[in-house]
Amino acid sequence: MSDYDVAIIGSGPSGIAAATGLIRAGITNIIVFEREAEIGGIPRHTHHPSFGMLVFKRPISGPKYIKKLLKRCAGVRFETSATVLAIHEGGVLHLATPEGQKTICARHIVLATGARETPRHGRLISGLRPQGVMTTGALQQFIYTGKMKPFQRPVIVGTELVSFSALWTLRHAGIKPAAMIEENSRITAYRPATLFARLLGVPIFYRSKVVDIAEVEKLSRVGIENASGEKQSIACDGVIFSGKFTGDNNLAKASQMGLNRSTQFPLVDQNWISSDPNISVIGNTVHPADMGDQCYLEGLEAGRKVAEKLGGNEPSGHQIRVEPGDGIRMTTPNMLRVGASETFVSLNLHVTKAYSGPITVKYNGETLYKKRHRCLPARRITLKRIQLKGVVENTDLPLEVYLGK
Amino acid sequence: MTKDTIPLYDVIVIGGGVVGCAVMRRFSLAGAKTLLLEKGADILSGASKANSAILHTGFDAPPDSIEVACMQAGYTEYLDIRQDLNLPLIETGALVVAWDEEQLAQLDGIIAKAHENGVEDVVRVERDALHQAEPNLANTALGAVEVPREFVIDPWSSPLAYLRQAIDAGAEYRFNTNVTDGEFDGNVWRLETSQGAVSGRIVINCSGNQGDIVQKICNEPEFEIRPRKGQFLVYDKSASSLIDAIILPVPTPTTKGVVLTKTIFGNLLLGPTAEEQDDRENARVDHDMLQGLIEVGTKMLPDLPQHAVTATYAGLRPATQFKDYQIKAEAGKNWIGVNGIRSTGLTAALGISAYVEQLCAEKFAEFGPAKTLTFPQMPMLAQHEERSFQEGDGTEIVCHCEGVTRGDIERALVADIPAKSLGGLRRRTRVMMGRCNGFYCSAKVAALTKGKITPALGGGDET
Numbered sequence: 001m002s003d004y005d006v007a008i009i010g011s012g013p014s015g016i017a018a019a020t021g022l023i024r025a026g027i028t029n030i031i032v033f034e035r036e037a038e039i040g041g042i043p044r045h046t047h048h049p050s051f052g053m054l055v056f057k058r059p060i061s062g063p064k065y066i067k068k069l070l071k072r073c074a075g076v077r078f079e080t081s082a083t084v085l086a087i088h089e090g091g092v093l094h095l096a097t098p099e100g101q102k103t104i105c106a107r108h109i110v111l112a113t114g115a116r117e118t119p120r121h122g123r124l125i126s127g128l129r130p131q132g133v134m135t136t137g138a139l140q141q142f143i144y145t146g147k148m149k150p151f152q153r154p155v156i157v158g159t160e161l162v163s164f165s166a167l168w169t170l171r172h173a174g175i176k177p178a179a180m181i182e183e184n185s186r187i188t189a190y191r192p193a194t195l196f197a198r199l200l201g202v203p204i205f206y207r208s209k210v211v212d213i214a215e216v217e218k219l220s221r222v223g224i225e226n227a228s229g230e231k232q233s234i235a236c237d238g239v240i241f242s243g244k245f246t247g248d249n250n251l252a253k254a255s256q257m258g259l260n261r262s263t264q265f266p267l268v269d270q271n272w273i274s275s276d277p278n279i280s281v282i283g284n285t286v287h288p289a290d291m292g293d294q295c296y297l298e299g300l301e302a303g304r305k306v307a308e309k310l311g312g313n314e315p316s317g318h319q320i321r322v323e324p325g326d327g328i329r330m331t332t333p334n335m336l337r338v339g340a341s342e343t344f345v346s347l348n349l350h351v352t353k354a355y356s357g358p359i360t361v362k363y364n365g366e367t368l369y370k371k372r373h374r375c376l377p378a379r380r381i382t383l384k385r386i387q388l389k390g391v392v393e394n395t396d397l398p399l400e401v402y403l404g405k
Numbered sequence: 406m407t408k409d410t411i412p413l414y415d416v417i418v419i420g421g422g423v424v425g426c427a428v429m430r431r432f433s434l435a436g437a438k439t440l441l442l443e444k445g446a447d448i449l450s451g452a453s454k455a456n457s458a459i460l461h462t463g464f465d466a467p468p469d470s471i472e473v474a475c476m477q478a479g480y481t482e483y484l485d486i487r488q489d490l491n492l493p494l495i496e497t498g499a500l501v502v503a504w505d506e507e508q509l510a511q512l513d514g515i516i517a518k519a520h521e522n523g524v525e526d527v528v529r530v531e532r533d534a535l536h537q538a539e540p541n542l543a544n545t546a547l548g549a550v551e552v553p554r555e556f557v558i559d560p561w562s563s564p565l566a567y568l569r570q571a572i573d574a575g576a577e578y579r580f581n582t583n584v585t586d587g588e589f590d591g592n593v594w595r596l597e598t599s600q601g602a603v604s605g606r607i608v609i610n611c612s613g614n615q616g617d618i619v620q621k622i623c624n625e626p627e628f629e630i631r632p633r634k635g636q637f638l639v640y641d642k643s644a645s646s647l648i649d650a651i652i653l654p655v656p657t658p659t660t661k662g663v664v665l666t667k668t669i670f671g672n673l674l675l676g677p678t679a680e681e682q683d684d685r686e687n688a689r690v691d692h693d694m695l696q697g698l699i700e701v702g703t704k705m706l707p708d709l710p711q712h713a714v715t716a717t718y719a720g721l722r723p724a725t726q727f728k729d730y731q732i733k734a735e736a737g738k739n740w741i742g743v744n745g746i747r748s749t750g751l752t753a754a755l756g757i758s759a760y761v762e763q764l765c766a767e768k769f770a771e772f773g774p775a776k777t778l779t780f781p782q783m784p785m786l787a788q789h790e791e792r793s794f795q796e797g798d799g800t801e802i803v804c805h806c807e808g809v810t811r812g813d814i815e816r817a818l819v820a821d822i823p824a825k826s827l828g829g830l831r832r833r834t835r836v837m838m839g840r841c842n843g844f845y846c847s848a849k850v851a852a853l854t855k856g857k858i859t860p861a862l863g864g865g866d867e868t
Contacts, residue, residue: 035805036845081801083794083808096808100797119842121639121716126692129718131827131862134843141848148851148863216687218860246713250840253643264711 006030006306007093007106009084009251012041013051013069013292014283014299015112020073021303027310030076031106033095035083040066041114043292045140048168050161054293062292069296087111087255091278108306111252111266111274111281112299115288117162118244120213125241127213127222132238136166139240143173154238155222156180156202157210159187160378162289163242164196171200178236180204181224184354188243188378205234213239243378245288252281260334262323267335269315270345272302275335277315280306287332287348290380318393320363325402327352329377336399338391347383347401351375355403359383362400363391370405414440414577415772416765417596417605419584419619420612421445422453424746426564426571427479427754428609429578431762433571437772440605441568441578442598444615446859447829448578449564452613453750454828455637455688455720457664457674458560459651460484460494461752464519464527464552465501470729471760473522476749479756483558486755489780490566492559493669493787499555499651500530500539502546504705508655509547515655516550526553541647543707555651559669560751561832562783565822567754569783572821574776580825584612587622589738596622607769609741609761613723614685616731616744623740627733628725630744632685635677636694636719638702641840642788644673644712652705663701670807670835671788672715675702677748688719715806715840722748732760734768741765781821784813786835803853804846806839811853818857826858 005027008015011034022030038044043051043062051065052058060068079097086094091106117135132151134142142148152175156166159182170177180197185206187194197204205224211231212223221233252266253259258275260267265286267275272282282302283295309315317339322331329350336345347361354376361369361383369386383401391399416432418425421443433439445451460480466473487494503509512529519527530549536542568578579600586597587608595604612619620626645667654662666674678694695717703709725731725745730753734741741761746753765771785792793810794802800811817824817833824830827837836850837843843850851863 035802037801083802083805085795096794096797096802098797098799098801098810101795116841116844119844121842122714122840124690124692124695124714124717126690128687128689131860132864134847135841137844138847142851142863146848146852146863148848150851150862150864211692212689250641250643 001105002091002107003104004029004031004106005310006108006110007104008032008110008112010034010041010112010114011039011078012112012114012283013043013296014114015041015110016066016069016073017296017299018110018112018280018282018303018306019076020069021300022307023073023076025304025307027307028075032076032078033082033084034078034080037081039070039078039080042137045137045144046165047140047144047172048165050165051292055296065292084251087251087279089256089276107278107310109279110302110306111279111285112283113248113251113285115245115247115284117242118246120239120241123241123244125213126211128216130213130216130219132219133213134238134240136162136169136240136242139166140169143169149173149175151175151238153178153236154240155234155236156240156242158182158242158244159189159193159204160243161189164189164193166240166242167197167200167202176200177202179234181208181210182206183209186354188376210239245284245378247285247288249285252285260321263330263334265330265334268333269335269337270333271305271315273305273309273315273337275319286334287330287350287380289378294380320391321398322347323398323400324349325400327355327403328401331401338388338393344385344387347386348380349383349401350379351377351381351403353377357403358405360402360405361386364397366390411595411602411604413593414438414603414605416607416609417442417594417603418609418611420610420615421448421568421578422451422611422613423449423564423751423754424613424743424757425611426567427758428611428743428761429571429576430567431758432772433574433576434776434778435762435772436774436776439571439576440603441576442582442584442596442603443578443580444583446580446826447824448568448822449561449832450828452721452723453560453564454832455635455718456560456748456751457637457666457677458558458668458751459666460556460558461749462524462552462554463522464524465515465656466522466749467728468518468521471732472730472749472753475730475753475756475760477523477756478759479753482755482759483563483752491782491785492563492566493785493790495557495667495669495789497555497557497650497667499552499653500535501550501552501653501655502535502542503548503655504545505547507657511655511657512548512550519552524552527551539648539650539652541706541708542652543705545704557651557667557669558751559786562786563751564754565833566781566783569781569821570779573779573781578822584619584622589740594739607739607741607765609743611743613746614721616723616742620742620744623735623738623742626742628727628731628745630685631724631726632682632721633724634680634682634688634719634721635748636690636698637674637676637717638695638698638714639668639716639718640673640675640709641713641715642671644709645671647673647706647708663698665702665705669787670838673712677720685721688721690717690719713840716838730757732757732764734764736768739769784816784833803849804836804839806841807835809834809836814850814853818854824858827862830854830858
């Protein structure tokens with residue numbers, strides 16, 4: 001006997017959306033587990049208007065965005081400060097709550113555990129360990145939630161959208177960063193974002209990386225090095241490592257769910273169902289990190305698919321691995337369940353470096369898709385309507401996706 | 406202040422590393438009035454904060470050395486007391502793995518040395534058995550020596566437990582207290598510190614990387630501290646199942662092998678490097694050296710790159726020009742130097758403390774009556790044991806990566822020897838030690854520790 005029809009792990013835009021999709025499809029015995037004390041995921045500490053353009057057709061702040069999304073799923077039960085420790089077969093979840101551990105059972109599980117930025121250590125940055133080195137996510141919580149000013153003049157490493165979000169957050173607190181530092185020769189976010197930095201008088205150092213975090217008691221400078229090997233020091237009292245999002249998929253990794261061999265992301269098919277047919281994986285867990293709106297829209301659809309499955313439309317078909325080529329960080333889906341009914345599929349991907357040119361999808365030597373795309377890293381590229389012609393069951397051949405002809 | 410008004414102790418220990426904590430424990434339990442002076446904001450601020458956390462049998466230590474004697478005594482006593490103090494242990498055993506013919510040729514010598522050191526259960530493991538035991542090792546592993554009783558312990562809770570026992574027996578400690586000078590009047594030492602003068606009948610120098618500088622207060626040291634840096638990588642918990650035993654290198658004249666080991670906290674540790682440097686305080690990590698470590702690690706464990714690096718760190722080991730420890734009582738000076746305690750200090754600390762107590766009894770003084778032994782219960786931080794978030798302490802989890810509750814943090818801030826710095830709090834609770842490096846929890850930790858740690862996390866200003 002299951003306690004719930006569906007248990008959703010994570011209450012960010014993806015998790016809320018899945019709940020909404022399910023409610024709309026008439027599945028009401030559902031629960032959303034959130035390990036934080038507050039619902040909302042990343043948007044709850046992103047207080048500037050970077051959400052809502054796709055869903056509400058206007059920019060709104062993170063907390064407002066969450067409030068509006070919650071209105072659309074009235075009646076859904078949320079349990080906060082509830083940490084899922086393990087996922088077991090048969091829809092069993094093992095949780096820790098302030099009162100102790102518990103085990104619940106659901107007919108279906110939706111993993112929407114989101115993403116986080118790659119911090120200093122994961123980037124193997126040289127130097128000492130002063131305080132004042134953090135990610136944008138931590139920065140936003142310091143400034144918006146904690147009303148604290150961790151530094152006066154930090155540098156921002158990275159130029160993704162989230163890096164400019166860091167810039168915005170600092171501006172809100174009256175902090176002027178010393179610089180932004182970018183490995184490549186252009187910013188990763190859309191070019192006009194450079195205007196925002198220029199307007200605030202923040203220089204961007206291109207083709208540069210942090211090679212030294214100096215001074216242990218109080219951070220006073222970072223060393224940077226450019227592509228020509230020239231080194232210089234920037235006076236600062238903090239470093240914000242922004243972006244380079246990574247999926248928070250430790251639960252998936254520790255469970256029975258399969259991982260894509262080359263990307264190590266949890267396997268997820270075109271209906272967001274994992275290798276375990278009772279588990280869906282959605283949102284930035286499997287594509288770190290797309291916009292909140294994209295996650296929300298996807299979550300609605302994924303919720304609907306779960307409702308279909310619970311209504312008897314069990315996932316079926318032969319599993320075909322999607323194999324990304326060089327320069328592709330990950331695809332979603334990264335696995336297909338191919339049955340008789342499946343004729344077209346869309347594929348989202350992220351590139352590792354800026355790329356302009358054809359993207360090709362092949363199966364067994366035959367080209368199923370080839371179109372030119374202009375791709376920048378850290379954002380969603382969509383390959384629409386890939387025809388699954390000749391993709392046959394019962395072979396081990398992968399669907400190959402690569403940059404080039 | 407005049408000498409009459411400054412506090413007088415039987416024993417003053419300089420340096421709150423693992424050795425200093427163990428020496429404090431021994432003398433306090435014996436009945437001496439003791440004081441610990443620590444330069445840093447917490448115990449374990451120097452060499453002892455960064456090591457590989459292995460409880461060694463001493464199988465490969467120099468035979469007949471003070472080091473091997475202290476290690477083996479320390480090893481035995483640790484296993485005797487650890488359960489009473491709620492200190493965890495993983496009985497991993499170790500494999501000294503040969504990766505080429507040159508190393509393979511060394512294995513018999515390693516076994517002979519182990520047997521000479523009294524570690525009789527060390528045996529040869531042939532190639533097939535090795536790969537059966539450790540299926541994730543690269544097939545270039547040619548054979549190994551098994552050391553069944555090399556174990557993994559908690560490197561921070563253990564010394565804290567020693568000092569807690571000392572405190573229960575009446576010991577005192579002062580942090581942020583740097584000893585700058587001292588004078589012996591033939592009877593009593595007067596030590597000048599950054600926080601005023603103190604006096605003691607006997608001074609024990611356990612100051613690690615500062616050993617020769619502090620020793621100069623007493624006499625011209627016969628040794629010179631040559632800090633040796635070791636950089637480490639900590640892999641995420643998913644990687645810890647890649648190995649069962651501690652994978653040790655075969656020391657050869659041409660290679661400085663690295664260790665792969667589980668940590669008590671459920672991670673996989675890779676390191677150290679061995680680099681000589683002059684700086685005694687700061688241990689930088691270096692991108693290229695870390696990258697080099699990853700390459701070495703990947704040659705041993707091909708699946709390693711599938712797992713994320715969650716932390717990097719560097720430690721400084723107080724090596725000297727000599728192979729053995731430099732433990733010596735200075736005749737007529739009431740001073741004992743406990744120096745050159747290299748990477749084996751965590752294992753040897755309890756053994757060293759007994760050795761120093763005996764040395765003190767022979768040369769200077771004995772103390773008594775012995776205090777009643779107490780066994781403070783250390784918070785359990787081991788991944789494989791029940792943690793407070795699993796028991797449910799009525800508070801929410803603050804640090805999700807490491808499973809640290811608000812209660813854990815609040816308790817560490819008010820416990821005996823409370824955490825007064827972020828480093829101290831991290832070592833007592835694991836908070837912010839996980840894969841996200843504080844992405845989720847650092848602002849919450851800043852709020853919980855406001856006014857309680859220095860420097861404040863999150864700065865002093867409000868927006």
